[in-house]
Amino acid sequence: xxxxxxxTAWIAGLKAGKATAAEPLWNRYFARLVGLAxxxxxxxxxxxxxxxxxxxxxxxxxxxxxxxxxxxxxxxRDNLWPLLVVLTARKSVDLLRSEGRSKRGxxxxxxxxxxxxxxxxxxxxxxxxxxxxYCDWLLSQLDPGPREVALLKLDGCTNQEAASRLGCGxxxxxxxxxxxxxxxxxxxxxxxxxxxxxxxxx
Amino acid sequence: MSTLLPNLPPNSATPNSVPPDKGFSDPRDExxxxxxxxxxxxxxxxxxxxxxxxxxxxxxRQVLERAEPFLAPLLFRELLAIDVEYRxxxxxxxxxxxVCLAFPEYPDIIRLVCSQALPxxxxxxxxxMLVSHPRYEVTGRLGMGGMGTVFAGHHKVLGxxxxxxxxxxxxxxSVTARERFLRExxxxxxxxxxxxxxxxxxxxxxxxxxxxxEAVSGADLARTVDENGPLPWxxxxxxxxxxxxxxxxxxxxxxxxRDLSPRNLMLADDGTVKLLDFGLASLSFGVSDPxxxxxxLVGSVPFMSPEQAIDPxxxxxxSDLYGLGCVMFFLLTGKPPYAGSSLPELLxxxxxxxxxxxxxxxxxxxxxxxxxxxxxxxxxxxDRYQTPSELAKDLNHAIKGEQPQPTPEPPATVVPVxxxxxxxxxxxxxxxxxxxxxxGIVLAIGYRQYLGKSGLxxxxxxxxxxxxxxxxxxxxxxxxxxxxxxQDVIARQPKHARAYAALAEAYNLCGDYGWExxxxxxxxxxxxxHRSLELDPDLAEGRLDLAFAAATYTCDWDEADRQFRxxxxxxxxxxxxxxWFAWYLLQQRHFDEALVEIQRAQELAPDNLxxxxxxxxxxYFSRKYxxxxxxxxxxxxxDQDFQKGHMDLGYTLIELNRIDExxxxxxxxxxxxxxxxxxxxxxxxxxxxxGKKEATQELLxxxxxxxxxxxxxxxxxxxxxxxxxxxxxxxxxxxxxxxxAPGRADVGVDPRLDPLxxxxxxxPLLKSIGIEQ
Numbered sequence: 001x002x003x004x005x006x007x008t009a010w011i012a013g014l015k016a017g018k019a020t021a022a023e024p025l026w027n028r029y030f031a032r033l034v035g036l037a038x039x040x041x042x043x044x045x046x047x048x049x050x051x052x053x054x055x056x057x058x059x060x061x062x063x064x065x066x067x068x069x070x071x072x073x074x075x076x077r078d079n080l081w082p083l084l085v086v087l088t089a090r091k092s093v094d095l096l097r098s099e100g101r102s103k104r105g106x107x108x109x110x111x112x113x114x115x116x117x118x119x120x121x122x123x124x125x126x127x128x129x130x131x132x133x134y135c136d137w138l139l140s141q142l143d144p145g146p147r148e149v150a151l152l153k154l155d156g157c158t159n160q161e162a163a164s165r166l167g168c169g170x171x172x173x174x175x176x177x178x179x180x181x182x183x184x185x186x187x188x189x190x191x192x193x194x195x196x197x198x199x200x201x202x
Numbered sequence: 203m204s205t206l207l208p209n210l211p212p213n214s215a216t217p218n219s220v221p222p223d224k225g226f227s228d229p230r231d232e233x234x235x236x237x238x239x240x241x242x243x244x245x246x247x248x249x250x251x252x253x254x255x256x257x258x259x260x261x262x263r264q265v266l267e268r269a270e271p272f273l274a275p276l277l278f279r280e281l282l283a284i285d286v287e288y289r290x291x292x293x294x295x296x297x298x299x300x301v302c303l304a305f306p307e308y309p310d311i312i313r314l315v316c317s318q319a320l321p322x323x324x325x326x327x328x329x330x331m332l333v334s335h336p337r338y339e340v341t342g343r344l345g346m347g348g349m350g351t352v353f354a355g356h357h358k359v360l361g362x363x364x365x366x367x368x369x370x371x372x373x374x375x376s377v378t379a380r381e382r383f384l385r386e387x388x389x390x391x392x393x394x395x396x397x398x399x400x401x402x403x404x405x406x407x408x409x410x411x412x413x414x415x416e417a418v419s420g421a422d423l424a425r426t427v428d429e430n431g432p433l434p435w436x437x438x439x440x441x442x443x444x445x446x447x448x449x450x451x452x453x454x455x456x457x458x459x460r461d462l463s464p465r466n467l468m469l470a471d472d473g474t475v476k477l478l479d480f481g482l483a484s485l486s487f488g489v490s491d492p493x494x495x496x497x498x499l500v501g502s503v504p505f506m507s508p509e510q511a512i513d514p515x516x517x518x519x520x521s522d523l524y525g526l527g528c529v530m531f532f533l534l535t536g537k538p539p540y541a542g543s544s545l546p547e548l549l550x551x552x553x554x555x556x557x558x559x560x561x562x563x564x565x566x567x568x569x570x571x572x573x574x575x576x577x578x579x580x581x582x583x584x585d586r587y588q589t590p591s592e593l594a595k596d597l598n599h600a601i602k603g604e605q606p607q608p609t610p611e612p613p614a615t616v617v618p619v620x621x622x623x624x625x626x627x628x629x630x631x632x633x634x635x636x637x638x639x640x641x642g643i644v645l646a647i648g649y650r651q652y653l654g655k656s657g658l659x660x661x662x663x664x665x666x667x668x669x670x671x672x673x674x675x676x677x678x679x680x681x682x683x684x685x686x687x688x689q690d691v692i693a694r695q696p697k698h699a700r701a702y703a704a705l706a707e708a709y710n711l712c713g714d715y716g717w718e719x720x721x722x723x724x725x726x727x728x729x730x731x732h733r734s735l736e737l738d739p740d741l742a743e744g745r746l747d748l749a750f751a752a753a754t755y756t757c758d759w760d761e762a763d764r765q766f767r768x769x770x771x772x773x774x775x776x777x778x779x780x781x782w783f784a785w786y787l788l789q790q791r792h793f794d795e796a797l798v799e800i801q802r803a804q805e806l807a808p809d810n811l812x813x814x815x816x817x818x819x820x821x822y823f824s825r826k827y828x829x830x831x832x833x834x835x836x837x838x839x840x841d842q843d844f845q846k847g848h849m850d851l852g853y854t855l856i857e858l859n860r861i862d863e864x865x866x867x868x869x870x871x872x873x874x875x876x877x878x879x880x881x882x883x884x885x886x887x888x889x890x891x892x893g894k895k896e897a898t899q900e901l902l903x904x905x906x907x908x909x910x911x912x913x914x915x916x917x918x919x920x921x922x923x924x925x926x927x928x929x930x931x932x933x934x935x936x937x938x939x940x941x942x943a944p945g946r947a948d949v950g951v952d953p954r955l956d957p958l959x960x961x962x963x964x965x966p967l968l969k970s971i972g973i974e975q
Contacts, residue, residue, distance in 0.1 A: 143241065145248065171283045172251060179240040186237050 033085075036128035037062050058084065058135035058154050059128075065156030080153045080180065087138070087188060088131040094191065095130070138184055146183075149176040235276065243273060247280050254288040263304065279311045286315060303672065303683060309541075314428075328353065329368050329410045337403075338366060338414065354417065357402075363417040364402060367479075368410065380406040387413055390480045392455055397448030399468060399476045415478075420471045422478070423529070424464035427536055435567045436601060438533035441467070443597045444475035445526055450590035452480060453519045460517055462525030463505040464532050504538030505529060508553040508581055520583035523593060527578025527586075534571075535563040539579060550664065553581065570600040666691045666701055673708055676812055678717045684708050702734035703743035710750050714944045716913040721942055724755035742773035746782060753786045754944050757971035762786050777807035784820060789947045789973070793824040811840055815847050822854050823951045830854045845874040849884050857953055861892050879908055883917040887954070890924035898925060910937070916945040920954040931955075932963045939967055946971065 037059040062081070123131075139147055152162040159173045166173075246269060253260045262281045269277050282301065301312050328340050332353070342354040344365060355366040369383065387404035394400055403414035423441065427433065433441065445467055452459065459466070459480050468476045507524035510517045531539040539558055540551035557579050561572050574596050580586045587593040669687030672680040688705040691698055709727035712718040731747035738744070749765035752758040766783045773779060784799035800820050803813045818833030834851035838844055852867035865888050871881045886901040898921065909918050915938035922931035935958075938946045949955060950973045958964050968974070 145244070167255075169251060169284055169287045171280070171287050172247065175244060175247060175280055179237065179244050182235065182240050183237045 032122050033128060033131070034062060036123060036125060037132070058139055058151075059132045061151050061154035061156075065154070080150060080177070083181065083184070084131070084135050084138070084154075087184060088127070088134050090188065091134050091191075092127060092130050138187065141187060142180060142183060146176045146180050149173055150180050153177065239273060239276075242270075243277050243280060246277060247284060250281055251284050251288075254284065259285070259288070275308065275311065278305065278308055279315060282312065282315045300677075300679060303668075304679065329412070331405070331407070331409045332366065332368070332412065338364070340366065355414070357414075365399075365415045365417045366412050367415065368412045380411060383411060386480075389455070389457055393452055393457055393480060395448050395451040396474060397444045397476055398451065398480065399478045401480070416476075418468045418470050418476055420469050422465050423467040423469055423475075423533060426469050427464065427533060432536040432564065433533045435534060435564075435571055438530060439571060439597050439601050441469070441475045441533060442526060442530045443594055443601070445477060445529070446590040446594045446597065448475075448477040449519065449522055449526065450594070452477075453590060458517060458519060459522045459525070460510065462522055462529060464529050467529060503548050504540065505532075506549075506552065507583075508549075509583060518583070519590065520586050520588065523578055523586050523590065524580075524583075526590075526593070527575055530575055530578065531560055534560050534567055534575075537563075547664070568600060568603070570596075570603075574600060666698070666704070669701075669708075670704060673704060673711070676711065676715075678712075678715070681708050681711050681717070685712075697737055699734045699737035699741050700743065702730045702737065703741055703747055706730035706734065706747035707743065707750075710747055710754070714750075714754055716944065719913075719941075720755060720944055724751050724942075727751050727755075740772055742769045742776055742779060745769035745772065746776070746779050749786070750782050753782070753789065754947060755942060757947055757973075759786075759790070759972055775806055777803045777810065777813060779803075780806065781813050781816065784816070788820055788823055788951060791951060793820075793951075796820050797824065809840075811837055811844060811847075814840070815844070815850060818854070819850055822850065822857070823948070823953070825857075825953060827854050827857045831858070842870075843874050845871045845881075848874075849880065852884055852888065853954070856888055856891055861888050864888050879905065879912055879914060880917070883909075883914055883921065886921045887917070887924055890921050895925065909934075913941070913943055915941065915943045916949065916952070919958075920952075923955055923958050926957075928958060928961050931958055932961060932967075935964075935967055939970060947973075 139150055142150055148166060149162060152165060157165065159170050159177075162173045163170045246265060250260060250262075250265055262278065262285060265281060266274055266278060301316075302309065305312065332338060332340050332355075337357055337359055339356045339358055340353045341356050341363075344352040344354050350368045350370040353366045353368065355364045356362070357364055383406050384404055387401055390401040391404075399418055400416040401413060402416065405412055421429075432438075445462075449459070457480055459477060461479065462477075466478045468478050470476060505525045505528040507517065507521040510521050528539055531537075540548060540555060557576060559572065560575055561567050561569070574593070577585070577587055577596075578593065587596075665687050669684040669691070672684035672687065675681075685705065685708045688701045688708065691701040692705065695701065706727045706729075709718075709723050709730060713720045713723040713727065727747060728751050731744050731751065734741055734744035734747070745765045746769040749762050749769060752762035752765060763786070766779070766786060769776070769779045770783065780799045780803035784796045784803065787796035787799060797817075797820055800813070800817050804810070804817055807813055815834060815837040818830045818837065821827075821830035821833060831851065831854050834847055834854060838847045838851065841847070848867045848871035852864040852871070855861070855864035855867065865885065868881055868884045868888065871884070872878055882901055883905055886898050886905060889901065890898040902921065905914065905918070905921075909915070915934050919931045919934040919938070922928075922934060935946075935949065935955075937943075938949070950968050955964075
């Protein structure tokens with residue numbers, strides 16, 4: 001059994017649908033990620049003439065929310081950022097392993113240990129790049145309605161603010177957040193099944 | 203002793219009761235919802251919400267019927283949550299009673315959604331009397347319960363944190379209720395015990411009322427079990443042992459809780475269990491708004507003792523012990539001992555069903571603990587522990603793994619049904635219980651008095667009693683549901699005269715309110731009434747139904763007169779007989795007699811809102827406008843959401859030339875029910891009386907195409923009369939008469955049609971229904 005408070009426990013919690021589980025991780029990552037996101041966006045906007053692409057970016061939302069001081073503390077269990085950090089950590093382990101770069105001494109560390117290792121350090125610029133792309137991809141997997149909710153939440157809006165911006169009920173925000181988590185959870189499950197079959201094939 | 207409780211997630215920031223986790227999936231659901239399921243539900247919910255946003259809310263049942271059956275429970279929960287949220291935005295309370303009756307299959311979901319329903323946080327929700335209070339400062343909102351909202355507060359002088367429960371106005375509308383509240387608070391404040399949430403202070407005035415309590419950081423036991431599942435038996439015993447200590451302290455100063463449920467047991471972060479809301483349950487005895495009572499009962503009935511169901515005010519510490527037994531069962535198994543899809547079923551189960559064995563749910567529970575539950579849940583108070591200390595003794599033994607001390611009559615593991623029946627409390631008194639909780643408290647106090655005189659219904663009558671209470675709510679949905687109930691009763695008991703009569707009454711109401719076309723529904727009413735009288739010629743209700751149909755539909759005045767007088771002969775104290783007879787007298791232009799009759803009805807049923815408002819209406823038709831205004835205001839004081847009350851008050855104010863005030867009343871009537879066309883018609887009439895022809899025409903554009911469909915004939919005639927267009931007015935009146943619209947019998951006395959009376963076409967219309975001008 002992993003000690004509670006470890007990243008592995010957070011991930012187990014995430015699978016059980018408890019987004020608060022990832023909060024400590026997010027708190028560790030927040031400041032650094034905002035900085036990385038700013039730099040990332042600066043280069044992105046030079047390169048990308050198409051501003052809309054940036055507007056739909058998760059990192060853009062992160063910067064906006066931070067600039068407006070909307071992340072004082074993340075006690076809001078409906079916050080999606082901690083979830084995204086954990087999902088990205090998972091993804092990066094998966095990528096590392098498929099590239100065979102983390103193979104040390106011929107033996108594979110367990111996925112959870114790898115995630116633990118990534119999460120116990122400050123995020124690297126590479127992690128930020130990966131996160132940017134992966135989050136945007138996750139966003140693109142949502143239908144327009146839930147995606148709007150996701151972006152406002154990544155912006156640091158409370159459920160009530162999101163509801164009044166979208167002109168809908170608070171219940172609708174709650175319902176869509178649950179839907180978003182489910183959609184992402186299924187992506188992760190598929191990913192996991194995929195990498196498992198890859199490992200068995202090896 | 204608290205160390206036996208499980209480690210719960212820290213809840214330090216959430217003192218007292220806070221709504222549990224919200225969200226799509228219910229942790230207790232066995233079903234695994236896929237993203238595809240959730241997307242389907244999301245799409246349906248989006249449409250449902252759009253309907254609300256465009257002002258045309260759709261019926262939940264309709265939506266459910268179109269969806270795939272396996273999605274129904276989750277979909278219902280989401281739809282209900284949206285529905286409740288939008289109702290609250292319009293300042294309406296959650297329609298708990300309606301929903302419970304319409305969806306008996308989902309009691310848990312309803313309880314969950316309605317308990318989570320918090321009003322959209324807005325500052326004006328903090329009652330004015332607390333905004334700049336000399337001692338208290340509100341620092342946040344903790345949650346909402348049946349009695350009112352709980353705020354986190356701070357005592358400015360003493361510097362301590364408190365919880366402030368603001369009691370909803372409906373509970374304390376009268377001076378006597380406020381006095382009772384303060385008396386209960388005084389008694390509760392004498393109770394100082396670690397296992398009781400201490401009451402510090404109370405305030406009650408016309409402006410509002412609140413109770414100040416110790417702030418407890420933790421969660422209630424309902425939430426604890428909902429989130430973490432049943433407690434290990436040792437922890438459950440420990441919690442009950444603590445509660446018993448609190449109850450014993452209360453007993454010693456003569457205080458009874460009366461509403462023990464897991465929601466009223468707080469589990470503090472340090473593991474201490476504290477009893478909440480001592481004595482508050484008695485406030486519900488005098489509630490004027492009937493919709494509140496079933497709502498409050500939703501949470502409590504699964505934990506209510508049989509004797510409390512018979513008379514909620516006559517209960518002692520042994521009733522509390524029964525409640526505690528139910529809580530114990532809940533802590534151990536995650537469920538209350540008895541389930542039922544309706545209130546009467548649940549009450550019936552408490553009275554007669556054998557106790558389910560907790561060990562069947564969880565074999566880990568030691569027999570000694572199961573035996574304690576059996577003793578607590580004995581049907582007769584005499585078979586239970588007589589004091590909380592007795593219970594504590596057995597609990598201590600059980601926790602130490604010893605057998606309980608032998609008792610004079612050792613309880614069996616499962617109480618057999620025969621033990622539960624005490625000869626003095628047989629069937630009829632149980633039904634009388636439902637009579638009190640549903641029919642009595644809810645509405646028809648007069649009807650109960652009448653029942654009391656002419657014999658109580660038999661045990662099989664719960665569906666009938668239910669139907670009656672639905673009928674008395676005078677709302678479309680409830681009345682339609684009542685029709686189904688009565689048809690049910692008749693299918694099972696084809697000789698049930700009173701069910702036929704009630705069915706006839708339901709049809710009469712559908713016709714009178716225009717929910718069904720008069721020409722189809724009144725003949726059904728007449729047929730059902732005749733059938734009831736074939737079975738029992740001396741049935742007052744059957745006579746009354748015939749009289750009503752004769753006065754409202756066939757306009758056969760001789761028949762009406764005959765049947766009314768016969769009904770009153772049989773049942774001189776039946777409020778509805780006097781009520782309808784008054785209308786008949788009014789239509790016959792016997793204004794003074796009408797007033798005497800309606801006042802008699804009111805004496806017999808002083809809390810009946812409909813009768814009270816009709817006193818005002820009869821005064822209006824008698825041209826006594828100032829007195830009418832007074833009556834309508836009194837009715838509205840009882841229930842601000844009484845749509846008809848606002849309308850009638852508005853119409854009366856117009857006759858007093860206070861048209862702006864009238865328009866304000868009509869504004870208040872908007873959105874209370876789905877019958878907003880009536881309100882629009884009223885607005886159009888007011889504007890026409892003000893001479894605002896253009897604005898009136900604008901509204902007529904909306905009304906004209908709908909008026910015929912929903913039968914607003916007489917209302918259209920009012921508007922055209924006020925516009926001075928007699929041709930159109932007469933045309934609409936002719937429609938009312940050819941289609942036998944129910945309002946046509948009132949035309950002869952309607953002040954709004956006074957300008958038409960000299961028209962040569964007016965008198966013949968009235969003559970066609972046998973009324974001479």
